[in-house]
């Protein structure tokens with residue numbers, strides 16, 4: 374049996390979450406002028422600290438909430454334009470030594486169908502995803518000795534090695550258990566993009582309640598320090614997240630902002646992405662509904678995060694239903710998954726219905742990638758499979774150097790249109806192709822005449838009429 378990561382901490386590991394202070398910040402009633410001053414700071418693309426974020430969270434008056442929504446819409450347009458980056462999750466194995474109360478993969482769940490993809494099965498899943506048109510994946514693993522750093526690295530290399538027709542996966546992100554420094558180095562060498570570790574809840578007492586102390590995940594401090602170890606080991610892009618519905622959603626937003634601020638201060642760069650999944654039904658799980666987040670508060674959550682961390686990608690997953698996803702996109706979401714199946718082997722075996730015993734939780738949106746693409750196009754978004762920054766080494770601090778001055782916009786839209794043209798040419802249904810062509814023409818019309826536009830027209834022509842692919846700026 375393979376060994377699990379040594380539970381060593383990073384050099385200056387510290388527990389930067391002060392529950393009483395964060396809860397204290399959520400008890401004050403802000404005045405309108407203060408709320409507006411903080412919105413202005415954010416619209417100037419400056420990150421907010423936890424005190425300022427708490428002021429926005431405490432603003433309950435409908436007019437102020439609407440002002441926060443409008444500011445989030447503006448900031449999203451200013452920093453991300455109308456691009457939405459697409460990816461798909463790929464569950465590799467659901468063996469797990471932990472016993473998280475909210476998870477169908479918990480070790481004490483007798484109904485869970487345990488499985489780990491063998492290499493050939495993994496290749497078939499990736500072929501199926503490439504034949505859908507995907508270019509970016511996140512590989513998901515339980516926490517188990519079988520899924521050590523070497524195994525994860527081997528999976529990453531296998532994924533990059535699969536080429537179905539014009540298909541290829543160009544960026545592989547990871548959502549797995551915390552590793553030690555040696556482990557992170559091993560997966561970095563395999564060429565991963567982002568390494569995600571979610572704290573699930575930043576509230577210490579709740580964390581202890583849902584993660585039994587006799588499990589590896591029961592160690593709050595080891596998990597909170599996970600991404601500092603990753604950054605010390607040379608991983609540039611990290612992803613944080615909280616599972617909304619375990620404790621007060623406003624507290625968790627402050628926890629995420631405190632974590633982002635801590636990484637920025639300590640490592641010179643904040644998280645690449647933040648995820649905010651909401652608790653969903655899961656096989657063998659009795660959900661405690663005390664802290665469930667309703668749709669209105671979920672929109673506020675996204676808008677406030679958008680304003681608090683202008684340059685961090687916000688990931689909205691297919692946990693949510695199609696109508697809700699469509700409604701919240703404008704508040705700051707920058708990445709979504711689509712055409713997702715989370716059963717192990719689901720991309721070749723799952724039919725239209727979900728099989729809960731084989732899933733970690735129930736999905737809200739199982740539409741095909743093509744359906745989601747078409748809806749985005751109709752709503753005026755550019756669906757993007759871009760991986761240029763990652764492959765040109767524009768990651769971590771270097772990405773921020775590039776992104777903050779706003780240059781990134783000059784590259785993001787042309788790169789997004791290039792990947793969109795690949796999708797339209799190789800995978801799209803006739804209706805999606807028609808919607809995509811209209812959008813591309815509209816985007817070209819918006820561009821200033823000049824070399825950049827001519828270079829882009831040339832790239833689009835090459836993709837449409839030759840076998841050339843993977844052309845980016």
Ligand code: SF4
Pocket residue numbers: 469470471472473476477478479480514515516590
């Ligand atoms: S949430 Fe993750 S660590 Fe916890 S039981 Fe599920 S798979 Fe295991």
